[in-house]
Amino acid sequence: MQKRINPLPVLVVAVGMLSFPFATFAQPLNPPWADAVVSANAIDPVPGFTDPSKALGKPVGGGVYAPDQSSVYSIGRPGPAPGSFITLAFNTPIENHPENPNGLDFIIYTNAFWVGGKPNVRWSEPGLVEISEDVNGNGIPDDSWYVIPGSRNTNRSALPQGIPNPYPPLAGVVTNPNLDGTEYDWGYMGMSPTVQEYLDNYMRPDDPFTVGLTDGSGGGDAFDISWAVDEDGNPANLERIHFVRVNAFINDSLDPFGYVTPEIVAVSAVAPDNDTDGDGIRDAYELRVSGTDPYRSESTVLALERPIEYGGSPAGTLLGDACDPTGNRIVFYSSGIRSGYRDYNCNVDIQVHALAPSGGVPDGLIKSGACREFIAGQPDFQAAQIQDAQFTIAYTTAEIVGLDESKLEPVRFTGTSYTREGVSGITRDMVNNLLTFRSRYPGVFLLISEAGMGDETPGQSAITLLAEPDCATADGISDVTFVSEPIILPDETPAPAGMLFTVTVAPETLATIVTPDADAETPGLQTAAAADSRITFTLRSTTLSGQASVRAASLDEATVGQVAYTFLAGNPVGPVPIYPLNPNATAPGPIHFSTDILYDEHDNVLENDRLITILVDGGRCMNADAAPDTPGHQLRVTQGRAYFSVIADTDVKTTDTAQVRVRLYADAEMTLAIADAVFVFDILAMPMRWLVLCVLLLAMTGAGRLFYACNPCAKRGTP
Known part of the structure; x- marks a missing residue:
């Protein structure tokens, strides 16, 4: 039976008169990467890439088109004994696990790449892989070693002096001779690119037998422990390994490019194909890397950007969402290309609190019982170079007793009181008891409102919004006109002339509403239905490009329409280096x-x-x-x-x-x-x-x- 481990210890912080729990993420003690360099020897390595410790820890990838060279170790070329090699140790053994995808157990990441962006044409400097189990338990690689011969059936006799580049070539610009979508070569390191970090992709293997990048994988060259053989070519029958050794074995010079010198970035264990909570993140990754809870879907990992291989992250791209069983939700959207040193993933979690921290609320409004903590590994989403996070609070009838449901709003706890700072784009779905908003910051949020009748649940109908033109330039002067189809209310009657609808755009940095406010006394900007039951309003672009969410809703939130609209960058300007x-x-x-x-x-x-x-x-x-x-x-x-x-x-x-x-x-x-x-x-x-x-x-x-x-x-x- 599998033992449940809760990787979310709780840190208790005194808040006023109330000891209030704030969840934190554990630091896993058994990451899947290599833990130590046991030994290394390099003959003629590439200058500047001679630190073997670069092969430890998490991979660093630049993508299939060009590698990231910031964490590369050059193993060197074949030559006199002991040759060129690196031996890595794992504190937690790599298991020959039957539930691993395609039976693959570990991945070696390198700086290979696709030539010209073609997956069947690769720049490759392969290495021969050996593995060993610490049978005697002394922590030293002094037990038997076994070679993985690869598709060319290479044995240890190739070491340490190496062999010439065979035909078809294994090293250099290698064109796959197969025409059926299968790989001709596999079972060597240095063949496949390393993709940028994205969710749990560094524990998901690329299929070594199929051309291209397996969806969700981090690239690299994946290996099955069962491929290993002894000196006589017999299966090693290993159940687990503690050591991986990579050897230079192609002794050739690729004129005018120089010697074949394999380079290594990292080694990772593969995550078994288990996702208990269905959040799309493998359990092993949550337990060994992120520290999130593999048994709760709301405790998970969201991406801060998406690699170009998976479609990229233009502004407005949905990066991911996390939802608990009751409908509380965290959603991330891209704000466009990110730059500089940055994280690629963000841990998130949602906690429902029966009691809210004590503290004053704005304008003397009344506190509800709906208190939610939205937890994130990034303390400031703008600093993380994404849009303000979208949070949804799913409230119950009991939590808003005595309050005006149509005026519910979220406020964030600062440690002593509650504030509206950083909160924007509030929308209310009173039919489904959902309040959605944007916030620059994570934290504890509480719904507040005026006194009222509590949960009033009307029916709901939809508004269809049409835009002209289809897209606009973010130049500060381009106008976009939105016209609705005739609006039909939940009681199936047309919207009467003069009926007010609140218009919003999020994020507000992308556009301003230039249509005059039809009712200055009602919060937000209002537009009135015409005699034909249509509404019309105009947005003007700012000078920031991206995808905006444009929304129109009746004051009681019973009739709602929403559409995405893209504001494009203008023509590029020079001088461009x-x-x-x-x-x-x-x-x-x-x-x-x-x-x-x-x-x-x-x-x-x-x-x-x-x-x-x-x-x-x-x-x-x-x-x-x-x-x-x-x-x-x-x-x-x-x-x-x-x-x-x-x-x-x-x-x-x-x-x-x-x-x-x-x-x-x-x-x-x-x-x-x-x-x-x-x-x-x-x-x-x-x-x-x-x-x-x-x-x-x-x-x-x-x-x-x-x-x-x-x-x-x-x-x-x-x-």
Whole structure:
């Protein structure tokens, strides 16, 4: 029988005359990552990446298009004994668990990437993996070691001197020869990219037998302990392991890129496929990483951003929600591209309190019995670079006895009293006894109101809102007019002329309501129904882009309509810096470039899939035209930047350098210049096989998105 463990100890804090509990999250004692470096030896590692402790702890990923190099250890190349290797130890053994997805037990994360964004073309520097169980229990890897031979059936005789790069190649730019969506190579580390952290993805394995990224996984190369064999090729039959050793075994030089030197980021145990509370987070992750409760769906992990591989996080994207069994809820929305050092996940929880902390409330209003604590690992959602969190309090009839239900509002406890600070966007669903609002801060919230009749539950009907135009620019002057369909009330009668409806927009930073208030004495901005039972109102964009929620509701909240509306960034403005992504790029290339982040005149970041025009002198752009029917050569914006590759024109008979000029424009007519840069590169007589291969790979990126991940030329100096 499985023993229930509650990972949410309670910290009791004295609040006034009341000892009030505030929940905190436990720090797990048995994380799934490697705990110690037992030993390491590196022959000719990449300079600057020689700290083996980088392989400890949680993975750090940049995505399938380009790796994050901040936590990389270069294992080195094969050579004289003992060769190049790293041995890692795990305090909690990795189990050969039958409930692990596809039987996979651990994942090795590296800095591999997809060349040109194509999942069947990868930059790979593989390592041979060995595993061992601490049978004698002395904490030292002095028991038998077993090799995982991989798809090429590589045995320990390849170590320490290594073997040549086989055919089809295992190292370098590796094209999968299979045409049926299955992987040709598996069972080695260094084959698959590491994705940015997202929920519990670092404990979810990528399917090593299928091309592409398994939904929800963090990438990396996954292994089954059952693949291990002894010196004679017989199954090792291990039930668990305590040590993992990764060896360099391809002894080859990839001209002009240098030696094959595997690089490692981290190793993780796989989480068994158990999710007891159905919150989408594996139980093992909640117990071993987040410290949330795997038995309560409201105690969970929400994302603060979504990687581009999973669709990205444009402003207004739903990042996640947590709900308890009674309907109390926490919802996160994106405010657009985040930057700088930041967390990617946030622990949350919801607690229902029978008693509220003592303290005064604004305007002498009356306290209800509805007190909820919304707990989050981020103390300030704006500082976390997301929208103010959306909280919903599900109240009961007994909790609002003697109060006016139509005027319920939330206030936040400060430690001594209650405040409206940071609270906005209040909506009331009196039919279902739900009050929803936005707050910049988590904490303890209490519903208050005037005296009234308590729970009055009318019927409810919907308002259909239509917008013209479909989307607008966040320029501070663009107007959007919303017109409803004829409104039918819950009693099935048309809304009478003059009936008031409250109009709100959230977040308020995206738009202002410019329609005059039809009743200044009623809280909020009111618009009146016309003779045809329609309402009309106009919003004006601010200078902040994103997705707004526009809502209209009758004063009794019995008739409600809501629609999402997007305010787009304007044209990008210059000057925009352009820089090569190959540190020591040479002509003819391919030479990979990136712009800096593209902003409009109001500092909004351009959304994904926006188009800019490129013009290259002294070379040619190798990206496919993203919009062939539009004049000029178009590039798509990805995560606020434009990535492109150029083959430089070379004439070694007359000069040993090549000059490339790159110009970028905000429009197809090339009237709005945003960048103009000239680069000079030394000409390198590239071996014909590599030049042809690179050109072919670039030509294969027909989707129009050639990312800067195609970067094998950066090998020396950047792993």
